[in-house]
Amino acid sequence: MTRLWDRGEPLDDAVLRYTAGDDPSLDERLVPYDLRATEAHAAMLHAGGFLTAEQHSALQAAIRELLGSHARGDWHIQPEEEDCHTAIENRLTLLAGDAGRAVHLGRSRNDQVLAALRPWLKDRLDELASAADRVASALDGLAGIHGHLTIPGYTHLQRAMPSTVSLWAGAFAAEARDDAEGLRIARRRADRNPLGSAAGYGVPVLGLDREMTTRALGFASTQEPVTAVQLSRGKAEASALFEASLLALDLGRLAADICLFASAEFGFVRLPASITTGSSMLPQKRNPDVFEIARGRTAEAHAALHEVLGVTAKMTSGYHRDLQLLKRPLFRGLDGVLDTAQILAQVLPQVDFDPGRLAAAMDPSMDMAARAYRLVRDAGIPFRDAYQRVRDDPDAGK
Numbered sequence: 001m002t003r004l005w006d007r008g009e010p011l012d013d014a015v016l017r018y019t020a021g022d023d024p025s026l027d028e029r030l031v032p033y034d035l036r037a038t039e040a041h042a043a044m045l046h047a048g049g050f051l052t053a054e055q056h057s058a059l060q061a062a063i064r065e066l067l068g069s070h071a072r073g074d075w076h077i078q079p080e081e082e083d084c085h086t087a088i089e090n091r092l093t094l095l096a097g098d099a100g101r102a103v104h105l106g107r108s109r110n111d112q113v114l115a116a117l118r119p120w121l122k123d124r125l126d127e128l129a130s131a132a133d134r135v136a137s138a139l140d141g142l143a144g145i146h147g148h149l150t151i152p153g154y155t156h157l158q159r160a161m162p163s164t165v166s167l168w169a170g171a172f173a174a175e176a177r178d179d180a181e182g183l184r185i186a187r188r189r190a191d192r193n194p195l196g197s198a199a200g201y202g203v204p205v206l207g208l209d210r211e212m213t214t215r216a217l218g219f220a221s222t223q224e225p226v227t228a229v230q231l232s233r234g235k236a237e238a239s240a241l242f243e244a245s246l247l248a249l250d251l252g253r254l255a256a257d258i259c260l261f262a263s264a265e266f267g268f269v270r271l272p273a274s275i276t277t278g279s280s281m282l283p284q285k286r287n288p289d290v291f292e293i294a295r296g297r298t299a300e301a302h303a304a305l306h307e308v309l310g311v312t313a314k315m316t317s318g319y320h321r322d323l324q325l326l327k328r329p330l331f332r333g334l335d336g337v338l339d340t341a342q343i344l345a346q347v348l349p350q351v352d353f354d355p356g357r358l359a360a361a362m363d364p365s366m367d368m369a370a371r372a373y374r375l376v377r378d379a380g381i382p383f384r385d386a387y388q389r390v391r392d393d394p395d396a397g398k
Ligand code: ARG
Pocket: 023, 083, 109, 110, 113, 321, 323, 324, 325
């Protein structure tokens, strides 16, 4: 396997391993996306007269073959190949001969990585948004079954006013849907074609048709000027992780409520054995671990956002190898939130509310505000007077 930039000089293996990092495994998920970007680039080169019809069809066949064999798990990026771009070019050359060596014309791995990463990110954001919508639907389902039950509304974790299961679930459902919308809007920064920016300063001499790859890859626009491409790397990632962090935050808070409600002291919800886990020491325990992990994993998304911002902060413009370090937190952060949304959508329908425990928690003092409002409405007195009368007289406003 050859490295694309090899000049025959001796290389320090430890340095290569260190700089490649875990790209060979991380880039596995970019392989199909890089192949599709390569296909679009090849079609553009052919239209521009830089690839013969034979070379173009040889490449098309090789790309199809590699998409299939990679999906079947027949090959993986080798550690010495550094990244998916090298692995693909090596295999295209094996399958399509010189055409494989010709298709890098007018590209650099600097724009190539973004041509793969951005469509991946758009897909992932759609996937996450749908998962958030499924959590919202699961909450709608809970509201449909148990929504009529009253539940204390808490402020400062003290009983404040009567609420309902419908209002409780509805809040989380509305926020999950709002998070889904935020995730879909975050596609915007990933929706620009980087191809044609090459190493970061464009492609001289050839007059490549950037609009053609923009259309072929379904980007909303061509990113201009070419120097903005590398400068913007990390912003689509940060924006996606920020929106994902907000979803993680809501899911974690939902999980925290359920942990509290499932305690013996509250007892508002019952969790079936199938979604709880046991204790190695205390035979009587059934623990809400799935909700605790969902709560704890909020930190993962937030840390990923922090890491992404930290990598790019204070970096001068143009490509730098540090930018490669954006991929790991991006993948880890988004994967984590997706996992959490998926498991919550699955277990939420199994949360059962205990009408008896809920009714027992409905302390009558929570009606004080309603009683005061009734006095204001019916007796026409100022709110502050009604407040005092209700406080001092247990029958006022009844
Ligand atoms: N793996 C690299 C990245 O993600 C690809 C670009 C490498 N470019 C370079 N000039 N070494 O950034």
